[in-house]
Amino acid sequence: MAVQTVQKASQNGTVQKVSQNGIGYSIVSLNDVRHVFAAAAPVSGVTLTEQADDALQTIEAVIDKHGAHGSIVHQAVFVRDVHSIEQCRAIMRKFYGSQMPATSYIPQPPCDGKLISIEALGVGQGMGEVEIDRRSEQLVITRHNGIAWIHAAQAAPTTSSCVVYDQSLCAFRHLQGLFEGAGARYSHVIRTWLYLGGIVDGEGDKQRYRELNRARADFYKDIRFLDGRLPDHLAAKACPASTGIGTEGRGISMSAIALVTDRDDIVAVPLENPRQTAAYDYASQYSPKAPKFCRAMAVSCGQYTTTFISGTASITASETRHIGDAAAQANETLENISALVAEENLSRHGLPGLGTTLEGLGLLRVYVKHAEDYPAVRAVCEQRLGELPTIYAIGDVCRPDLLVELEGIAFSSA
16 A cells, blocks of 8 residues: 655644555544544455455554554444345454444445445554443443543334334434433534435335434424533534435434533534535425534544534535536535635634645545446545545435535644
8 A cells, every 4th residue: 555644734734544445544643542544345355254354354454553453443334235234243243252343334335346345433542541431332432531432323213113204213312322321412412324225215295304304303403412512603503413325225224423521622613614505594495394414513622623524415505516417516525525624614613723625534435326427426536635545335315416425524733
């Protein structure tokens, strides 16, 4: 692998990135703790077991080298076949044993035709001490420097109802229960992933994604997110960063990250995009109850900021752009992300000196609606972003005319 070390301007700090042949990672040191973000597609193997082992061995080698052995705390496993998830779960349990990370199994086929690809987060090695509390394969807590990051994965509905509204409410309650079991409230959540099979399909006279949004709005109705950490004018509309994306099958699952700390120098700020209408202000034509999420969540501690970027598409104001052209949509989406993390936008939100550029991205997911658009979309991303650990997966986007959706994590320092 060829290593690319990105020396950014002083306000952005340094992110070391490595990426080649579907394998990549980023190394970021924040608050005296080294974080490793890795993405791996198998380079050998025919069966699911062989390909999974190849990808897992690659990620483990990266984490061992740059983090600490056994320090993977959160992973997303993308699989081609929804029916292979149970086999995949057994593979993961055997590989990790007692060091199982919080794991989501996402039925989205990898764009490169492989049976599996994996995104993983490792925490460890550095001046600060890190405690990893593994409660289950759905819940892992990391603690360092007076901060607790709670990773919850694969919350699914247990209701017998087949109605997507009921299933969504049940999944949100399952997620809430996971956090309560860790001593946290749902109001501590800063980032969610909502995976919905048949996302733009109809359900009677309704659309499945719109019904999920209705359930989310009702569930969030009385929750004051980040209470006590926000200016009064933001408190009423604060919501987590989020991705709502389609999967194979008809299932629903949810994952999330919560932040719990008593430190008064930790600031979590929901960001909106100057190029886009806030999702919670969308007109009723897009959903009977507007989607409750922010465009990104910036978590700042002293001179460091981590920005969790929500699922982002080729939308300006509230309208889809470049209909029918996946490459142009990818470009427009990157323009949206660039504006979102820019210094001007961070300053506007009360975080001066903590903005960045696309070079500040440390990890990327690219959801492509149609497999035939993958080469063109990948070419745009690689041309604009260079070496960057990236997962490319086939996933339907929340509007029929959207062909691409991107999300990621950006890092900056004063």
